[in-house]
Amino acid sequence: MKVLIYTSSFDRPKMLRSCIQDAQSQTYNDILHVINLTAGSTNQIPVINDLFNGKTHIVMYPNGHSHVNNMNAIMSVHNYMDFDLFVKFDDDDIHKKDYVQNIVNHFEQHPECDVVSTCIKHQLNGNVVLNASPNQFGGWVICNDVYDNLTGNPEGTDYHMPMTFAFNKKALLSIMNLTNLWHFDDVLWREKWAKDGIIHQTVHNEDQVIWYVHANNISMSHLLKT
Amino acid sequence: MKVLCFTTSYNRPKMLRSCIQDIANQTYSVHHVVNVAFDTEKQDYTSIIEDIGSNLTVVYNKNVHQQVNHMNAIKAVNYKDYDLFVKIDDDDIYKSDYVENIVQCFEETKADVTSSFIADQLNGHTIYRGRYDNLGNKPEHTNFHMPMTFAFNRKALDLIIGLTDFYHYEDMMWRDEWTKAGLIHSTALNHESVIWYIHGKNISTANFLRS
Numbered sequence: 001m002k003v004l005i006y007t008s009s010f011d012r013p014k015m016l017r018s019c020i021q022d023a024q025s026q027t028y029n030d031i032l033h034v035i036n037l038t039a040g041s042t043n044q045i046p047v048i049n050d051l052f053n054g055k056t057h058i059v060m061y062p063n064g065h066s067h068v069n070n071m072n073a074i075m076s077v078h079n080y081m082d083f084d085l086f087v088k089f090d091d092d093d094i095h096k097k098d099y100v101q102n103i104v105n106h107f108e109q110h111p112e113c114d115v116v117s118t119c120i121k122h123q124l125n126g127n128v129v130l131n132a133s134p135n136q137f138g139g140w141v142i143c144n145d146v147y148d149n150l151t152g153n154p155e156g157t158d159y160h161m162p163m164t165f166a167f168n169k170k171a172l173l174s175i176m177n178l179t180n181l182w183h184f185d186d187v188l189w190r191e192k193w194a195k196d197g198i199i200h201q202t203v204h205n206e207d208q209v210i211w212y213v214h215a216n217n218i219s220m221s222h223l224l225k226t
Numbered sequence: 227m228k229v230l231c232f233t234t235s236y237n238r239p240k241m242l243r244s245c246i247q248d249i250a251n252q253t254y255s256v257h258h259v260v261n262v263a264f265d266t267e268k269q270d271y272t273s274i275i276e277d278i279g280s281n282l283t284v285v286y287n288k289n290v291h292q293q294v295n296h297m298n299a300i301k302a303v304n305y306k307d308y309d310l311f312v313k314i315d316d317d318d319i320y321k322s323d324y325v326e327n328i329v330q331c332f333e334e335t336k337a338d339v340t341s342s343f344i345a346d347q348l349n350g351h352t353i354y355r356g357r358y359d360n361l362g363n364k365p366e367h368t369n370f371h372m373p374m375t376f377a378f379n380r381k382a383l384d385l386i387i388g389l390t391d392f393y394h395y396e397d398m399m400w401r402d403e404w405t406k407a408g409l410i411h412s413t414a415l416n417h418e419s420v421i422w423y424i425h426g427k428n429i430s431t432a433n434f435l436r437s
Contacts, residue, residue: 013348046421094274
């Protein structure tokens with residue numbers, strides 16, 4: 001399967017460098033990583049230019065809604081419809097080396113599947129690693145919270161953490177022309193996929209991804225984000 | 227030349243991951259030893275770094291003076307097997323030809339110690355182009371550059387490995403010892419291969435702002 005990893009990045013060059021390194025360290029090889037450096041961010045190329053190896057594709061578009069930023073990344077690849085899977089890499093989280101391999105394995109074993117996501121077992125909060133254990137309901141408990149999804153799921157669905165979304169072409173076609181951008185990208189996508197009968201499954205990548213909580217999170221006040 | 231890159235890291239696991247990846251990506255093959263320093267309770271960063279790095283040794287020790295932290299890293303491996311010791315700070319960016327440039331400098335000069343000035347500073351998310359040359363006064367008649375770019379041979383290591391009078395930052399102490407002993411310093415042209423990162427967890431930032 002041909003995999004397109006896509007990342008939208010705004011003013012986090014040091015984290016982006018690490019994100020690119022994570023993508024390049026994947027054990028699965030048939031990967032192109034496309035990064036939309038949303039303009040308005042400063043010239044970040046000197047921070048990452050030694051990592052360009054032909055499997056990393058950089059584009060720059062004006063910063064817009066997160067859905068538009070992500071679609072700009074994907075659609076900037078001229079042959080994006082030649083790819084089988086589209087894997088979201090947030091620029092600030094940690095993706096270990098088997099992350100993509102596990103996703104590919106799942107899609108190969110479950111041809112009926114259109115979208116996968118996973119719970120998260122490790123949260124890096126500043127400099128402290130908080131590890132989770134399964135609770136009686138099958139979720140993961142960290143500091144008395146369950147890191148399973150961030151905003152509730154459309155009825156009858158079971159999507160997990162938004163930074164772990166990966167999907168096929170059918171799911172991409174379902175969302176690529178959304179224009180009513182009333183919420184974050186992942187919330188829009190889940191609603192549309194649920195409406196279109198797209199099949200979601202859980203991939204067991206909870207040991208391959210770490211949720212990084214830091215001062216440049218999107219939920220932080222701008223006052224604190226410098 | 228056999229090269230040992232050494233790093234001491236304190237409360238910066240995300241930056242440490244990137245640092246390990248920088249060294250694993252070097253065009254010149256090295257061994258990388260990392261000393262993770264902790265205060266009262268050991269912070270185990272295995273889950274953050276277990277999948278990356280090649281030729282990597284990670285040890286955990288109590289946080290003490292930077293001099294001790296660095297030497298704890300070097301002493302964690304059989305350091306007498308190595309020709310060159312390259313200081314790698316956990317927060318700065320080292321591009322893929324960084325070590326190769328240092329090896330070339332040692333091969334072409336009779337240097338015991340090399341350092342480099344820096345051309346780019348990443349301050350938060352903004353790049354500032356300049357010439358960042360050193361962080362403190364230099365001993366007379368010497369020309370040491372930025373401390374995160376120090377690299378040295380065994381002779382230079384022998385002079386600093388047993389220091390016990392911690393009167394300043396480790397790099398200031400090292401420069402004094404090397405100058406006193408008449409070691410030869412050369413400039414490695416690595417200014418385009420290292421980026422100085424300024425952020426909320428710099429050592430010069432107050433502790434209450436660093437969490």
